[in-house]
Amino acid sequence: MNGGVASLRIEALDIWLAGRKLLACPALEVPAGQVLTVMGPSGAGKSTLLAFLSGALEPAFTATGRVWLDGVEVGRLPAARRRIGLLFQDDPLFPHLSVAGNLSFGLPATVRGRATRTARIAAALDQAEMPGFGPRDPATLSGGQRARVALLRALLAEPRALLLDEPFSRLDAALRGRVRDFTFARIREAHIPAVLVTHDPADAEAACGPVLQLHQGQLAPGWTGGAGCG
Secondary structure (H helix, E strand, C coil): CCCCCCEEEEEEEEEEECCEEEEEEEEEEEECCCEEEEECCCCCCHHHHHHHHHCCCCCCEEEEEEEEECCEECCCCCHHHHCEEEEECCCCCCCCCCHHHHHHHHCCCCCCCHHHHHHHHHHHHHHCCCCCCCCCCHHHCCHHHHHHHHHHHHHHCCCCEEEEECCCCCCCHHHHHHHHHHHHHHHHHHCCCEEEECCCHHHHHHHCCCEEEEECCEECCCCECCCCCC
16 A cells, blocks of 8 residues: 655654653654554653654644654654554544545545546455445444554555554454454555554564653663564
C-alpha cells in the first residue's frame, strides 16, 4: 500500500506546559518497517509525544526540537501535510458510510477512477480476510473486523508513518493477538515507521522492535534497543 520511507527521526525534543517541562527526548530514530513501543505510567508523556509527532499538540504547549520523516523536516508543518496516520483505541468508522465507503474515504485523491478505487478497496478487504464486506454496515462488524477496517483505512491513505495509541486495548483476549499480528504485519509490508503507545507488555513483545520507557517525561533506564523477532 505504500512505497515506504527511510525513517522517522526526532532530535532534541523538549515539550513544556505552563513553564514545566513535560517531555524530553534528546534523539530517537525509528527505521522503516519497525514499530517503536512507548510505555510508561499515565502522565508520563506518551500521548504528548504522539500529539507532537502528528501535529496535534495544543497551542498551550511549547515544543522545541526537530522531526524528520523520509529526510524531510516535518515538525513545523501542519498536520494535514505530514502524512502521518493515526490509529486509536476507538475505531471511529463513519456510521453513515458502508465499509467500502469508509475505506474509500482513506484513499488519496491521486487514486482516480471508480474501477481503480473499487479494485484497491477489494484488494485491501481480501488482505484482511474480509472479501465481499464492502457493502456492509459498520455496525454489523465484530470488534476485530472494525479494528482491521480502521487500520486498512489508515494505510490506504498512504501515510509515511503510523502512530498507534492503545489500538488493541478494547479487544478481548481472543481477538487481541490476531488483530495485533495483522497490524504489525501490515506495517512491515507497507515499510513505514510506526510508534505504538501501550500499557501491555505483550503488545511490545509482538511488535518485535525497541521499547522506550517513559517516566515523568524522561527516558527511563528501561530503554532497550530491541533485537527484533524471528
